[in-house]
Amino acid sequence: MKKHLIALTLLTLVILGGLFFYFAQGDKAQLAVGADVGKEPVFTSPRSEMIPTMNVADALPWKGGEKPVPAKGLSVDRFADGLDHPRSLLRLPNGDVLVAETNSPTRPTGGIVNRVMNYLMDKAGAGVPSANRITLLRDADGDGRAETKTAFLTGLHSPYGMALVGDTLYVANTDALMAFPYKEGDTRITAKGRKILSLPAQAPNMHWTRSLVASPQGLLYVGVGSNSNIGENDLETEANRAAVLEINPNTGAYRIYASGLRNPVGLAFEPKSGALWGVVNERDMLGSDLVPDYLTRVEFGAFYGWPWNYWGGYEDRRVQPQRPEIREYTKRPDYSLGNHVAPLGLSFADKVTLGAPYGNGAFVGLHGSWNRKPMSGYKVVFVPFGDNGEAGKAKPVDVLTGFLGTKGEAHGRPVDVTADAKGALLVSDDVGGVVWRVTRSN
Numbered sequence: 001m002k003k004h005l006i007a008l009t010l011l012t013l014v015i016l017g018g019l020f021f022y023f024a025q026g027d028k029a030q031l032a033v034g035a036d037v038g039k040e041p042v043f044t045s046p047r048s049e050m051i052p053t054m055n056v057a058d059a060l061p062w063k064g065g066e067k068p069v070p071a072k073g074l075s076v077d078r079f080a081d082g083l084d085h086p087r088s089l090l091r092l093p094n095g096d097v098l099v100a101e102t103n104s105p106t107r108p109t110g111g112i113v114n115r116v117m118n119y120l121m122d123k124a125g126a127g128v129p130s131a132n133r134i135t136l137l138r139d140a141d142g143d144g145r146a147e148t149k150t151a152f153l154t155g156l157h158s159p160y161g162m163a164l165v166g167d168t169l170y171v172a173n174t175d176a177l178m179a180f181p182y183k184e185g186d187t188r189i190t191a192k193g194r195k196i197l198s199l200p201a202q203a204p205n206m207h208w209t210r211s212l213v214a215s216p217q218g219l220l221y222v223g224v225g226s227n228s229n230i231g232e233n234d235l236e237t238e239a240n241r242a243a244v245l246e247i248n249p250n251t252g253a254y255r256i257y258a259s260g261l262r263n264p265v266g267l268a269f270e271p272k273s274g275a276l277w278g279v280v281n282e283r284d285m286l287g288s289d290l291v292p293d294y295l296t297r298v299e300f301g302a303f304y305g306w307p308w309n310y311w312g313g314y315e316d317r318r319v320q321p322q323r324p325e326i327r328e329y330t331k332r333p334d335y336s337l338g339n340h341v342a343p344l345g346l347s348f349a350d351k352v353t354l355g356a357p358y359g360n361g362a363f364v365g366l367h368g369s370w371n372r373k374p375m376s377g378y379k380v381v382f383v384p385f386g387d388n389g390e391a392g393k394a395k396p397v398d399v400l401t402g403f404l405g406t407k408g409e410a411h412g413r414p415v416d417v418t419a420d421a422k423g424a425l426l427v428s429d430d431v432g433g434v435v436w437r438v439t440r441s442n
Contacts, residue, residue: 027053028373029288029339036292039393041336043311047287048318052371057378057410059125059431066411068429069402070438074354076400079139079426079437080146084131086428086435087344087415088211090162094184095421097137098152098162099428099435103130104208105158105174105201120370125410125431132156134171136187137435144424144437150187153180161212161267163220170249172210172222175201177247197252199245200224202237209344213267213276220247221276221298225263229284230319231307242306244278244298260304260330266346266364266416267298273389275299279343279364280333282310288372293343294333295364295383295391305330335391340369341377345416345428349382353423355440357397361385363425364396365414368403378403380414380427380438400427400438 027047035042070076080099088100103126107118121127133156138148153159153171161172169182169189178193199210199222207225214220226242227233244264246257263281270277276298282291283306291310308323309315312332315322337343345365349358361384366377381396403412412432420426425438 027287027289031289031339034395036289037336037338038395039335039391041292041311043314044287044289046290046316049285049287052285053288053373054120054371055373055375056120056123056370057368057375057404057408058123060405060409060411061125062411062432062434067402068400068412068436071397071399073441074399074438075441076436076438077144079144079420079435080137080149081432081434082149083135083433083435085126085128085430086135086433087209087430088160088162089345089416089418089426089428089435090164091418091420091426092164092184095139097146097418097420097426097435099135099137100159100162101131101133101135102156102159103128105130105205108204124370125413130158132159134159134162138187139420142422144422144439146435148187152187153189158208160209161222163212163214165214165218165220165249168249170196170212170214170220172199172212174205174208174210175199177210177212177220177222177249179249196220196249197247197254200227200237200240202227204233206233207241207263207281209263209265211265211267211278213269215269215276216274218249220249221245221257221267222247223261223264223267223278225265225281226306228307230316244276257300258298258302258304260302260306261298262306264298265344268346268348268362270297270362270385270389271348271350272385272387275389277346277362279337279346280304281342283307283316284340284371286316289339292336292339293341295335295337295343295346295362296331296333299331302331303329304333311336335383337364337366337381337383337396338376340372342367342369343377345380345414345418347417347419347425351419351423352425353440354399354425354438357384358382358399360387362391363399363417365417365427367413367415368410375404375408378410378413380417380425399425400436403429
């Protein structure tokens with residue numbers, strides 16, 4: 001009897017060990033390269049994972065003169081370096097550039113899920129404490145390199161989005177939209193900020209970034225990601241999340257502008273149509289070939305499916321109870337950027353002068369996957385648009401690559417993208433601690 005018990009125990013351990021190995025390794029992508037991007041991405045059957053595919057690039061920042069690889073006809077150089085986890089960028093009217101040096105707030109440490117996520121973030125280079133400041137970069141002599149770097153605004157709480165309206169600088173902390181007086185040319189703001197609106201930040205505050213853009217009419221739009229993968233946490237923590245909020249900064253009044261967006265990060269207004277667009281990080285743990293992250297118009301009153309549906313009506317049967325009656329009201333995204341590429345930055349080309357083929361469309365910073373084999377993202381791409389202000393059918397064009405080393409290590413991870421005063425493209429790189437400047441080759 002004892003021998004049988006030992007044998008059964010060993011068999012159980014072998015089976016459990018095999019299952020753990022299977023789920024921890026995850027499945028390898030089966031789609032052909034490029035099949036998951038564009039207006040009509042290819043879909044495979046979902047593969048529900050008990051443990052997500054773990055394939056995180058080790059963070060090994062750039063050494064010496066190393067730098068990313070620009071597309072043919074372009075050049076790249078350092079605009080500023082030595083930064084502490086640089087994320088969002090904002091160019092001011094006088095040409096100064098603000099960069100948010102920031103990271104997630106203090107993370108929970110208890111429980112196996114939190115421990116695994118903390119390990120993955122540390123491995124990816126995101127385990128550093130948040131500097132909680134906005135830094136001003138100034139290129140006074142116009143040589144393409146910021147010789148001035150000053151702490152412009154400090155004492156913030158995981159700041160991310162920034163917007164300037166008149167003489168007021170708005171900053172989206174993870175838990176509040178703040179307003180600060182701005183005077184052109186100043187290198188520091190010392191005034192205490194004024195809270196416009198509290199933003200949802202209940203624990204575990206899974207998606208902590210709060211993107212921010214101002215409309216030509218002065219309304220503010222804040223992207224707030226979900227507090228879970230597919231709504232598995234307390235639904236009360238999802239109030240006003242997985243959504244873009246529209247806020248009147250004069251009164252603090254707000255409304256949900258669009259919903260069902262799992263994690264809307266980069267937001268920008270398309271110059272021809274005036275429409276609001278955004279890039280969205282979709283759900284995990286359905287395998288390497290699902291679900292595609294996307295670029296889309298963010299329409300007032302539209303519902304984009306999270307958590308019940310993805311890509312305009314594909315049901316996620318892990319979510320219970322199901323809501324089949326809302327499928328017909330689910331808006332389909334405009335353009336797939338690929339599975340698990342993690343788009344964060346978005347900027348349209350109207351103020352960027354890189355020449356053809358970058359004249360009409362959107363630049364997108366793809367931060368890179370952590371749960372896909374092979375890795376995806378880790379580059380800046382350009383999505384061509386038509387004259388009607390809509391994303392076209394053409395595939396994305398690589399603008400800046402080479403963030404991954406030959407052994408799969410991450411020398412950098414692109415975040416935000418914006419134009420500088422001379423029409424160059426600035427790219428923040430949080431792992432590298434650099435803001436890169438992309439120009440046309442002479």
